[in-house]
Amino acid sequence: MLEETGIRVKKASAALAAATSDEKNEMLRAMARSLTENAGCILEANKKDIENGRKNGMNDAFADRLLLTRERIESMAKGIEDVIALPDPVGKILWETTRENGLKIQRVSVPIGVIGIIYEARPNVTSDAAALAVKAGNAVILRGGKEAFLSNSCITDSMRKGLENAGFDPDIAELVRDTSRESSLEMMRMNKYIDALIPRGSASLINAVVENSSVPVIETGAGNCHIYIDKYADIDMAAKIVFNAKTQRVSVCNAAESLLIHKDIAQYALIAVKAALDEKGVTLYGDEICRAICPDIQPASEQDWAREYLDYKMSVKVVPSLDSAIEHIGKYSTGHSECIVTEDKSRAEKFLRLVDSAAVYHNASTRFTDGGEFGFGAEIGISTQKLHARGPLGLSQLTSFKYKIYGDGQIR
Amino acid sequence: MLEETGIRVKKASAALAAATSDEKNEMLRAMARSLTENAGCILEANKKDIENGRKNGMNDAFADRLLLTRERIESMAKGIEDVIALPDPVGKILWETTRENGLKIQRVSVPIGVIGIIYEARPNVTSDAAALAVKAGNAVILRGGKEAFLSNSCITDSMRKGLENAGFDPDIAELVRDTSRESSLEMMRMNKYIDALIPRGSASLINAVVENSSVPVIETGAGNCHIYIDKYADIDMAAKIVFNAKTQRVSVCNAAESLLIHKDIAQYALIAVKAALDEKGVTLYGDEICRAICPDIQPASEQDWAREYLDYKMSVKVVPSLDSAIEHIGKYSTGHSECIVTEDKSRAEKFLRLVDSAAVYHNASTRFTDGGEFGFGAEIGISTQKLHARGPLGLSQLTSFKYKIYGDGQIR
Numbered sequence A, B: 001m002l003e004e005t006g007i008r009v010k011k012a013s014a015a016l017a018a019a020t021s022d023e024k025n026e027m028l029r030a031m032a033r034s035l036t037e038n039a040g041c042i043l044e045a046n047k048k049d050i051e052n053g054r055k056n057g058m059n060d061a062f063a064d065r066l067l068l069t070r071e072r073i074e075s076m077a078k079g080i081e082d083v084i085a086l087p088d089p090v091g092k093i094l095w096e097t098t099r100e101n102g103l104k105i106q107r108v109s110v111p112i113g114v115i116g117i118i119y120e121a122r123p124n125v126t127s128d129a130a131a132l133a134v135k136a137g138n139a140v141i142l143r144g145g146k147e148a149f150l151s152n153s154c155i156t157d158s159m160r161k162g163l164e165n166a167g168f169d170p171d172i173a174e175l176v177r178d179t180s181r182e183s184s185l186e187m188m189r190m191n192k193y194i195d196a197l198i199p200r201g202s203a204s205l206i207n208a209v210v211e212n213s214s215v216p217v218i219e220t221g222a223g224n225c226h227i228y229i230d231k232y233a234d235i236d237m238a239a240k241i242v243f244n245a246k247t248q249r250v251s252v253c254n255a256a257e258s259l260l261i262h263k264d265i266a267q268y269a270l271i272a273v274k275a276a277l278d279e280k281g282v283t284l285y286g287d288e289i290c291r292a293i294c295p296d297i298q299p300a301s302e303q304d305w306a307r308e309y310l311d312y313k314m315s316v317k318v319v320p321s322l323d324s325a326i327e328h329i330g331k332y333s334t335g336h337s338e339c340i341v342t343e344d345k346s347r348a349e350k351f352l353r354l355v356d357s358a359a360v361y362h363n364a365s366t367r368f369t370d371g372g373e374f375g376f377g378a379e380i381g382i383s384t385q386k387l388h389a390r391g392p393l394g395l396s397q398l399t400s401f402k403y404k405i406y407g408d409g410q411i412r
Helices: A003-017 A021-037 A039-055 A062-064 A070-085 A124-135 A146-165 A181-188 A202-212 A235-247 A262-278 A286-293 A302-306 A322-332 A345-354 B003-017 B021-037 B039-055 B062-066 B070-085 B124-135 B144-164 B180-189 B204-212 B237-248 B265-277 B288-295 B303-305 B322-332 B345-354
Strands: A091-098 A104-111 A116-117 A137-141 A174-177 A195-200 A225-229 A256-262 A284-285 A313-319 A337-341 A359-364 A400-412 B093-098 B105-111 B116-120 B141-144 B173-175 B196-200 B227-229 B256-262 B283-286 B313-319 B336-339 B357-364 B400-412
Touching: A003 A104, A003 A116, A003 A137, A003 A174, A021 A070, A021 A124, A021 A146, A021 B003, A039 A062, A039 A146, A070 A124, A091 A124, A091 A400, A104 A262, A116 A181, A116 A322, A124 A137, A124 A146, A124 A174, A124 A195, A124 B400, A146 A174, A181 A202, A195 A202, A225 A235, A225 A262, A225 A322, A235 A256, A235 A262, A235 A337, A235 A359, A235 A400, A235 B400, A256 A262, A256 A322, A262 A286, A262 A313, A262 B144, A284 A286, A286 A313, A302 A322, A313 A322, A322 A345, A337 A345, A345 A359, A400 B237, B003 B105, B003 B116, B003 B173, B021 B039, B021 B070, B021 B124, B039 B062, B039 B070, B039 B144, B062 B144, B070 B124, B105 B265, B116 B124, B116 B180, B116 B204, B116 B357, B124 B141, B124 B173, B124 B196, B141 B180, B141 B227, B144 B173, B180 B204, B227 B237, B227 B265, B227 B322, B237 B256, B237 B265, B237 B336, B256 B265, B256 B322, B256 B357, B265 B288, B265 B313, B283 B288, B288 B313, B303 B313, B303 B322, B313 B322, B322 B345, B336 B345
Parallel strands: A116 A137, A116 A195, A137 A174, A225 A256, A225 A337, A256 A313, A284 A313, A337 A359, A359 B400, A400 B357, B116 B141, B116 B196, B141 B173, B227 B256, B227 B336, B256 B313, B283 B313, B336 B357
Antiparallel strands: A091 A104, A104 A400, B093 B105, B105 B400
C-alpha cells in the first residue's frame, strides 16, 4: 500500500541529491512561505484534531503538545528559515589520498537518499524534520501520530504545494496517509525505498521500530543521565550543575536523573545539593547512606537506578570510589550523557575515557547535549546507538559518503 | 542460550576498550603465535570437517574453500601480524570546537563495543575478523558456518589460549558453539550484548540477517558493477579496463558484471572489448543492437541487467546517452562500484556525481574497491549500505565516536 509512496519519493530523491545548495534553499524557502500562507487551513485542521482527541479522552498535557497557534506556525516557518542559513553538508571532501599507482581517491559526503521518520504528537516535527532532511539532500517519508493526522496532512500539503508552485517536485516530502499499525510495520520493511529510519518519541515507539525494522535505524534513545560528584569536586559548582541539569527542563532526554557522590564528601555535598533541589521540590530516592544523612530522602529501589523520571525526581547513591562510579554508570546508564564534577584533571580524563556514553562532561551540565549547543544548528534528535551517528543528529549526520576514484587506465 | 556468551564478551569489551595500542598489539601477537603453535590440532579439526562434508556430498569447490594447510594457517598468523602494523584507529580527535560559553567539545573515535560476525565457509575469517575487531578495541562474537565448525572452534580456542597464557581476558573473542538456525536468530536479537552485526557471505545469508536482526547491521552486499564506455572513451583503455574488471577474478563482488556502451561508438567498442573477453571465453548477454553487431552474443533477458554472475559472463547494452547510462545504473545497480571510461572530464564528473554507489570510478577498474587498494590495510568486507560506513570496511569503520566536553561549571 505504501509502495506507491515509496516509488514516488525515491524517484524524487535522485534529482534532489543532484540539486545545488541554492536550489535546495529555494525549495526550503518555498516550503516556509507556503506554511505561513496556509496557516488558516492548518489551524482549522489542528482544531479538528484536538476536538477528535478530546472526544477520545485526550488529557490537557497531550492537547497542549498537539496545539498549534498562529505563533507556533510562524515559528515552524522560522525554523525552516534557520535551516536555510546553515552550511550545506553535502559535497565535502572528507578524506583524500593518492595511491602509488596514481589513483586519486576522495571520500565525499553525499545525501543518504530517502529518510523515513516515525514520530508522535507535536505537529511541528513534520516541517522541522522535512527541512533538515531536504537541506542534506534527502527526500523524506513522514509518519506522524494519529492524533495529529489532520494537522500533519495539512502541513505536508502546504509544503508540497509550495514546492510545486515554485517548480520543484513535491515528492521530496510526503506523509504516510494511513496511521494504522500495519502501515507503520510496512514502512519498517521498505528497504527498497527507504535508506534510513529515524524514530522520534516515546521509548515504546523507539523499541517497536528497533524490534521490527529491517530498514537501518538511527535510534534516538532515552537518557538516564548521571552526575558524579567526585571527592575533589568544587561542591558549590556541583550543586549548581546538578540543579541545572535536573530542574532546568525536566521532560527532556538530557536532563539528569541519577546522582552519584563520592563517600569522602558525601555529607557536605548531599546537603548542599539537596538544599538547591529543595527549592524546586525535587524528590530524591537514595540508598541507606544518603538516608542516614538526610532522613527525608525516599528509599531507592533497584529500579530507581535505571529510571528516566522526566520529572522532579532523582536517584542518589554514595559510591566508594571513582571506579565504582564508572562501574555503576556502565551498568545503569542508557549511554546518553554523563558528567563528572571534580577539580582533578586526571580523574576527569579517566571518567571521560572509560564512561561509554554519547556525551561525557567534565564540570558542565548534561543539558548541553543538544545540536544547537554543540554548534550544529538544528538537530533531529539525540542518537544513543553507536553506528553511524552518536549524540546530536545535525545536518552532517544526515549524510552518507561515497568514494570518487580518478584514474588514467589503472587495472589490477 | 547465547546470553552467557553475551555477558562474558560484553564484560571483556569494557577492559579492551580501555586498553592501550601496545596492549592491543600484545594481545594480537599472542593470538598469532598461538595459531602457529596449534597448527597441528587445527589441521586435524579441519580434516574432520572436510571428511564430514564429503559424507554429506560437499563439492570440490566448497571443500577447497574450507581446506586449511600449514601454509594457510601461517598466512592467517601473518594476517594478524599485518593488522598489528596498522595504526590504532581509536582515540583520534575527529573534530573539535570551543563554544562562546567556553565549553570545549571534542569528537573522539572510540571502539563500537561488541561486534558480531556471521559468516560462511572459509575458516580464515575467524582469525581475520577477530584481529581487526580487537585492533579497533572491539570484542567479537563469531558465528561461522556448520561445515567449518570444528576448524573454527579449534582456531578460536587457540587464540583464546594464546590470550590467556599472555595474561589477557580470552573473552574478547568467542565463537558461538552452536550452528543451529535458532542460535543464529538469537544472536540477531542480542541488542543488549552486541552493538553491531556484520554478515559475510552469500546474498541469502546477508538478506536473512537484514530481515531478522534487531541489532544494527552493517550490510556487505552483492556487486552488480557496471562499466560505461562513453562516446569520448579511449577504446583501447576501455577494453583493458573491462577485461581486467571482468576476468582478473570472477568470483568477487568488485568484478564487473554489466557493460554499457554509448551508441555512437558501439560497433568499434563492442568489437574491441569482445575480442579481449573472448580470450578468456567470457559469454556476453546483449540487447538487439549488440547482437546485430556481434551475432554470437547471447540474447539478454530483463533479469540479466540485474545479475551478479560471479562467472565468465557479462551483460552488455547499448545506450543512447550518458544520462540513460546513469539511469540504467540507478535502476539495476547494487550500489557497489561503477566506472565511466571517457576522455571528457565534465562527463566523468557528472557520472561520478549522479551515480549513487559506494565507489564511482573514472578510467580505472572496479577491482580497486578493496581495503588494501584504498590504503586501509585489511578490511572486513565491502559495505553497500549508506549508514555508518560505505565501501571497504577498514579499521576506522570499526569505530564509533563519543563527545568529550570540558567545562568550568557551565550551566544552561
